[in-house]
Amino acid sequence: MDRTLLPHLAIVLAVHRRGGFAAAAAELGMSASAVSHAVRAVEDHLGQPLFARTTRSVRLTEAGVGFIAMLAPAMGEIADAVDRFGESSGRVGGVLRINAPHVALPLVMTPLVAEMSRRHPELVIEITCDDGLADIVASGHDAGVRLGHTVAQDMVAVRLTPPFQAIMVATPRYLELAGEPRDIEALQQHNCIGFRFVTSGGVYAWDLRDEGGAHVSVEVPGTVRVTDALYARELALADVGIAYIFEPLVRAELREGRLRRLLPRSAFEEPGLFLYFPRRAAQAPKLRAFVDLAREMLEKEASGQPEPR
Structure with a gap:
């Protein structure tokens, strides 16, 4: 594989995750033309388009769907490896991307995110509000939130709320x-x-x-x-x-x-709300810290203790 394409792969995922070139450029701190150039370089190398572009929308082609399905898990494993390497210093950092429905925000996410921000100031927590049943692996999220009965069986599920x-x-x-x-x-x-x-x-x-x-x-x-x-x-x-x-x-x-x-x-x-994620992501320090806090807060709620401040 042409090694010069490696930096472009994360850009392809960002365009998919953000649903457009301008939004991906804003996330990455790049110009929209630079993002478009990177995507075009990957498409030229693959010999087929990954995105169907119109003046109003950007969506994956059939080839793009298949490519993202293979690329997202691989890039996730790379990110996890970087996170785990930094664990030796006790640092929890990077970006933790969570897909959650709107109702989860006041029910559980707001206190969790507030406390995580206090405990881990080097961590950026990015919440995508989505009431659909998103494929968190393909969309580049580290974890998602759903009602218990809608979590796929191949995912690790951690309870966030009581029933x-x-x-x-x-x-x-x-x-x-x-x-x-x-x-x-x-x-x-x-x-x-x-x-x-x-x-x-x-x-x-x-x-x-x-x-x-x-x-x-x-x-x-x-x-x-x-x-x-x-x-x-x-x-x-x-x-x-x-x-x-x-x-x-x-x-x-x-x-x-x-x-x-x-x-x-x-x-x-x-059944209540659950955090879910792929098994391979379970050891990432940023996700482990979030899971540990979620369990801590759920135990305190069950015992009647006040939430951490």
Whole structure:
């Protein structure tokens, strides 16, 4: 292989990770033309294009998908080797890239990132907010965050939160005007704040428990749909209708009486959020430090101790 191509491979991954040449250039501190030149050099060497470019988008070609699938793990192993070599000095540094859904940010990521920044000032933590089921290896992330049942079996999974419930809530004002639903069937007479998946475009059917405790998926009517569960909370607080949301996200509002919980016996138990990553990445000091802190904070939460400050 032409050794002059080696520096260009990281640039190819950055273009894929950032979804464009300008964004990759900003991350790498290079000009967009230099990034484009590096990608073109790799494409010329391979004899086929890796990216299909238009004036509005940059996407992988079929050849690009295959190349990234092989390149990303190899570059990850190189980065891990560099990190492990620096471990002898006790240094945790570099860039830790984590892919996480929006709901994970207030639930667990904010306190974790804040404490990691205090403990390891040489480490840069980069969070990609993504509600899809991203391939973290292909996208160049060190780890991802998902609900437990969506983590692939070939990944290492570390619990970040206890299990929690997905519940239905509405304001006293909304319930005063619309009445309170007495059973699941009554939801059809209410304004329910729906959720649409960005990646698939499908509308989420609420996971609930019927009177016998069986799992049911319920399609609900409503005048508003969102792609961010945190915004569903805001709409519920604005008296728009009934929101379906993870209970920890509205715990304060329930305690203060700003929201009321509906049909508690129909709430659906979720396994909680997990950090996941490839097994080969487990020994990287930056990821080990993050995992150790996550376990420490989860243990303190379980014991009722205050989080580290």
